[in-house]
Amino acid sequence: MSAIEGLNTLRKVTMMGDKILVKPAADQQQTRSGLYLPPTVAEKEDIQKGTAVKVGPGFPIPAATDDDEPWKEKKEDVKYVPLQVRENDQVLFLRRNGYEVEVDGENYIIIPQSAVLLMIREDELSELGL
Template sequence: MFVTQESKLKKIVVIGDRVLIKPKAPSEMTSSGLYLPPSVQEKEKIQQGYVVKVGPGYPIPLPTDDDELWKGQEEAIKYIPLQVKEGDLAIFLLKGAIELQYENEQYYMVSQNAILMIERDDELFD
């Protein structure tokens, strides 16, 4: 059995409202035709990339019925799901992102509230 980059990513579990994003290669040229050095590209406040993994969402607190011990404890945690899906192109604030290196690839771990907007191609999910 061969180990591929995709199979290694399947082992990653993203927690809570966080999203794992693979950055899109930055454009070296502006719309007016100026070439940007890498140091300028890295200082951009907004970044974009493709959503690789999505956490389960925002946890909903369990009701506390301490007076009814006979009911037992329900262990299943319920979540409010996130809006983003795997494969979306996300535009996010770099200030709210944590840069990660995994298997010599660069990723960003971003909370959903740092994502400004997404572009979704519904044909990817058919």
């Protein structure tokens, strides 16, 4: 696990491409039947839940070129296909695709959008009255 320290470092973090910074949810320490689980069991779970804290801009797409007007100034504006996941979404993701980091003493996991199995967006649920 890598550690990044500094004053309010999380606020300065910028995710690249399709990467998502996730704050993992606290591991459940007890089963439904009442058995207490050691911490090593929760670390081996394939699927984990958490909250998206920072989200990258998305997948870059090439800019369309106009070769029929060579006198025009060419701009290389990068455009992105945005990610479906937004900040503060609850996500269920594949842990094996993640990379653990520590920022300001807190544990986070960096995952690609392809590792996300489902997401729950709180603001849309409240708009629907659910």
